[in-house]
Amino acid sequence: MTVPAQKSAFRHLGAAALLWASAVGCHAGSFGAGIENSRWYLAESVFECSLVHEVPGYGKAVFRHRAGEDLSFFLESALPLMRPGRGELVVEAPEWRPGVPPTPVGQVDVSDTPRPVSVDHRQAMAMVQGLLNGMRPTVTRTSRFGGQPVRVHVSNVNFAGHFESYRNCAANLLPVNYDQIRRSRIAFSSGSARLSATDRQLLDNIAIYVLADSTVEQVFVDGHSDRLGSRIDNRALSEDRANVVADYLKARGIAGDKLIVRAHGDQYPVSRRPADNRRTNIRLQREGERPEFQQANGYGGGSAG
Structure with missing residues (x-):
């Protein structure tokens, strides 16, 4: 793709995202699966184990473990909904567990790419522990198209069973990539x-x-x-x-x-x-x-x- 074509494609993507943001309204800044549609699946090989979670309306949340490396985590989205900069990562209780205070995990870098958020092993393990405890990791960052926050939730529903499968996969990874x-x-x-x-x-x-x-x-x-x-x-x-x-x-x-x-x-x-x-x-x-x-x-x- 030529440079002008790349710029044109990016402008079209930004315009599409802006139209999408206008269509859903300023109050629809929270994305996450509910009890009825929370899905996890494991992609496994001796080279890599990935736990993938569909986030309705946003994209995907992925725990990735390559051979020879530690577990990491990233968000993936086709639309640039978050403003580049520093976001917040917390582990919080879902709506059906009121009264449980959130636990801050730390700040995260938000980029202007199809994988806007990537976190290191320490933060990824804090997210895993929260999910296993019935909590919901959440990334928050100001919207790209206004002052409203964009919140992306990672559901704990159906996570534990797939995490056991992931652990079996990780035990059989090659020593190096x-x-x-x-x-x-x-x-x-x-x-x-x-x-x-x-x-x-x-x-x-x-x-x-x-x-x-x-x-x-x-x-x-x-x-x-x-x-x-x-x-x-x-x-x-x-x-x-x-x-x-x-x-x-x-x-x-x-x-x-x-x-x-x-x-x-x-x-x-x-x-x-x-x-x-x-x-x-x-x-x-x-x-x-x-x-x-x-x-x-x-x-x-x-x-x-």
Whole structure:
């Protein structure tokens, strides 16, 4: 989409939201499901567990737990109803539990995006605890189109049973997600091509992920050295470093034809510090991703490392 087309689409969206706000009236600033229409559903895989709640008239409320990360929460809406800025998050009693005071959870950032509110793990867990206690998390922020507050409620009705299913899903998540291991680095001591226990743990996680994600089509393993010593020795050492990583990944089940193993010697330094250049880089490539090419840029250097 061109820039003018994007601006036009945004103007149309804003106009639609303004018409919608005018149509529902200034008193319709509270959104939430009631007992009769509160729905939760779980989207689950080894890569991610998401508890999704439909908020009638507003959009969705989502608890999201990606592999290798903590639980988080966000609101999703096609219409920009809240004014960007700082909103309030509280856990309060629903209408059928009068007299219970609300518990402040903290401020939240409200953005001008389809996901206007995202909260961190601490706040997400406070929301979960409130829901399990029969309370209703609520986000409040001034309306984009006037001074009236917009209040989005997250219903506790039907939550507890689905949360148990979420916990079972979370227990079976992979240890890492794609973004965490798509680019990884193994550092080596001078003259060494030995893997440490920490290195093996990283490689175990990479292997577990690659075996689970059928869209990963190639794993690039690139060995490097510093510039201390002769180029011939450095080339051989970088090859040993690449091979020790590739052999470990093969032993963990990754097919040899998926591995692209290369040795670069001291051709591609990333720093003036020799220790930063003694490394093997591992890069995953999924189907459809554009291949990337390393660029040579150098610094200077005298035993192999």
